[in-house]
Amino acid sequence: MIGLLVLYSLQPGEIVDDPATISILTGLASVAGLGAGIYNGRAETRTRELEHRNRELERAQTELRETVDRLEELNTRLERSNERLDRSRRYTDHVLDAIHDVFYVIDETGALQRWNESVGDVTGYSDAEIASMNAIDFFAAEDHERIANAIAEGFAAGTVQVKAALVPKNGERIPYEFSASTLENPRGEPVLAGVGRDISARTMRERELEQRTRQQRVVATLGQLALETDDLDELMAEASRQVADVLECEYCKVLDLDDENGELLVRQGVGWRDGIVGEATVSADESDSQAAYTLATDHPVVVEDLESESRFSGPDLLIDHGVHSGISTIIGPADEPWGILGTHDTASRTFADEDVNFVQSIANILAEAIERKRYQDELERLVSDLTESNERLEQFAYAASHDLQEPLRMVSSYLRLIERRYGDELDEDGEEFLAFAVDGADRMRSMIDGLLEYSRVETQGGSLEPVDTEQLLDDVREDLRLKIEDHDAEITTESLPRVEGDPRQLHQVFQNLVSNAIEYSGDETPRVHVSAERNGAEWILSVSDEGVGIDEDDQDRIFEVFERLHAAEDHTGTGIGLALCERIVERHDGEIWVESEPGEGTTVSLTLPAA
Structure with a gap:
């Protein structure tokens, strides 16, 4: 072969796709001593394209398998997650259903999005009925506005609590207490989730307590x-x-x-x-x-x-x-x-x-x-009887005392007449006997005068008025001037108050007390002190001495009529002075008492209303 015959075609498939053309060209090349062949460039190109596509397809298949594997893994994970979520939801549902309180989730319109079995158990409504109801439908008409306001308050403030009667399907009214808080549902929408508790027992207890x-x-x-x-x-x-x-x-x-x-x-x-x-x-x-x-x-x-x-x-x-x-x-x-x-x-x-x-x-x-x-x-009757009896007794005492005055004056007069006419003829014993008789008559007259004063404390007392006790003590000192001088007595006073009382009777009281303090001073120089102490609406006035004192057993006796603790020859007096003081103080709604120790002196205290 001395050469190569090459023919090109500009049209794809123009030569290779025509068998006759290929046969002619092959024969010509043989006569000329040339080699002949067919080169199909399109096939080569397509082959390369197919190989490239095949490689791309293999890569895509590999990626697809990897993607499928990943998707299968993700699907497995998703199934597991969904299973866990289902278990969690079932657990939550079981927990909520196990709660005896009603559980609910409502949106801002009051529509129920979720509830537990207790809602149906308590109200008697089916789940289908509950799904079509609004929250306020579970309450009496008069409470609708209040419940709607509570729902609005819950969404606005984040929490809410309200008491109201839940009305089941049978129309009964059950006291309930509801509390709820705002949350977001899975769609990001605000909802109000809460519980309602039957407070019938508590309400009953509260009513019973009330x-x-x-x-x-x-x-x-x-x-x-x-x-x-x-x-x-x-x-x-x-x-x-x-x-x-x-x-x-x-x-x-x-x-x-x-x-x-x-x-x-x-x-x-x-x-x-x-x-x-x-x-x-x-x-x-x-x-x-x-x-x-x-x-x-x-x-x-x-x-x-x-x-x-x-x-x-x-x-x-x-x-x-x-x-x-x-x-x-x-x-x-x-x-x-x-x-x-x-x-x-x-x-x-x-x-x-x-x-x-x-x-x-x-x-x-x-x-x-x-x-x-x-x-x-009965007490008023007894008081009336006692008052009447006292009045009669006072009348009797006054009459008896008054009637005794005349024969007593006669006795005294004849005794003095005997003393004047026959005094020289009496021997020493006769003079002594006559002196005893005269003294006895004088003491009898003093006792009768005292008894008259005692019986007339209530009936002959004056009206109560403000009394200056300092001035009162000055008057008493003046009346007792001779006795004070005779005993060389020392009378001292503190600042004394004004009291409400009968001036004449209070004069009698303090004259008696000061006179007694001097009389029973013993062998020492009499020292008498008058003091006062405020005690609420009254004053406590006290007359103290440093005299012989009084035995504790005798302290109650000294306020009895005609009660004497000493012999008449030792101390003068009728034994009626302190009894008279007690009656006067009682007329002023006060009290009188004594504190004493033998040989340590005596303090007589009394209370009088402050002026």
């Missing part, structure tokens, strides 16, 4: 009224009103027992028709009425339904007013009852033990007031 507190307050109020008023009818009427009001009963009555007629009179009451209070009576026979049965059993009696009562028949008073239930308690001791306190209602009711105790407490207050009024009336 009722007990109210009952105690009424007991205290009526107890105070019983101490302040003497009008039993006013107290009984108020007690009837309070008992009926607190126990929410329509009727209450106070029955006054008349043993002689065997009847119980409606003394006071509330709720009864006109003409009942003060007029109507109930039989005291135990089989005829609840009140009479209460008296017979000596215990409070509770009736829940009078129509089915077998212990006694219903009296006309209760039947005519449609009474079905009530409480009756005894007023006063069982052995001497005053009557019955009863409260009644037209509805059949069950009363708690605390209600019965409350009625009994009010009955006890009435009993104490009645007994106190009896004692007060």
Whole structure:
């Protein structure tokens, strides 16, 4: 071969795709002694393209397999995550469903997005019904606005708490307390999630506590009224009103027992028709009425339904007013009852033990007031009798003392006449006897004068007025000037107050006390000190000396009439001075007492109202 025949075609496939053309060209090349061949450039190119594409496809397949593997791994993880999420959701649902309180999630419109089984259990609505309801649909119409405001407040403030009656499908009302806080749901929307708790038991306890507190307050109020008023009818009427009001009963009555007629009179009451209070009576026979049965059993009696009562028949008073239930308690001791306190209602009711105790407490207050009024009336009668007796005694004492004056003056006059006419004829014994008689008559006259003063403290006393006790002591010192000088006595005083009193009688008191202090000074120079100390609305005035003192056993005796601790020849006096002082001080609503030790002196103190 001497050469190579090469033909090029500008059109792809123009030569190689035509077998005839290839045959001709091959023959020509052979005649010319040239070599001949076919080069298919398109195939080569396509081969290379296919190889490249194949490599790209393999890479894509590899990446796809890797992506599929990753997706499968992610899917596995997602399935595991979803499984965990489902378990968590189921756990949460179980936890929420296990809660006895109602759980809820609502949006800003009040629509429920989630709830637990308790919502359906409590309300009686199905899940389908609940899903179509708004939160306010679970409440009474009068609470809708308040609940809507609470929801709005929860979204605005972040938290909210409200009490309201939940209304189930059956229409019952159940006290509930709701508390909620704002959260975001998975979509990022604000929701209000919370719980509602049945507070029926707590509400009942609160009501019972409030009722007990109210009952105690009424007991205290009526107890105070019983101490302040003497009008039993006013107290009984108020007690009837309070008992009926607190126990929410329509009727209450106070029955006054008349043993002689065997009847119980409606003394006071509330709720009864006109003409009942003060007029109507109930039989005291135990089989005829609840009140009479209460008296017979000596215990409070509770009736829940009078129509089915077998212990006694219903009296006309209760039947005519449609009474079905009530409480009756005894007023006063069982052995001497005053009557019955009863409260009644037209509805059949069950009363708690605390209600019965409350009625009994009010009955006890009435009993104490009645007994106190009896004692007060008896005391007033005794005081009246005693006052009358004292007046008669004073009149007798005055009359007796006055009547004794004349014969005593006659005795004294004749004794002195004997002394003047026959004194020279008497021997020493006769003169002594005559002196004894004259001295006895003089002392008798002093005792009668003292008794007259004592008997007239109340009747002859002056009006009370402000008295300057410093000036009073100056006057006393002047009246006792001779005695003070004779004994060389030293009288000292502190700053003394103004008191409310009878000037003349107070002068008598302090003159007696200062005179006694000088008289019983012993052998020492008398030193008497008058002092004063404020004690609230009164003054304590004291007269102290450094004299002989008084034995403790004798200190109560010194205020008795005609009581003397020393012989007449040792000390002058009638034995009525301190008794007179005590009576005058008592007239001034004061007290007088003595503090003393033998040989250490004596202090007599008394109280007088401040001016």
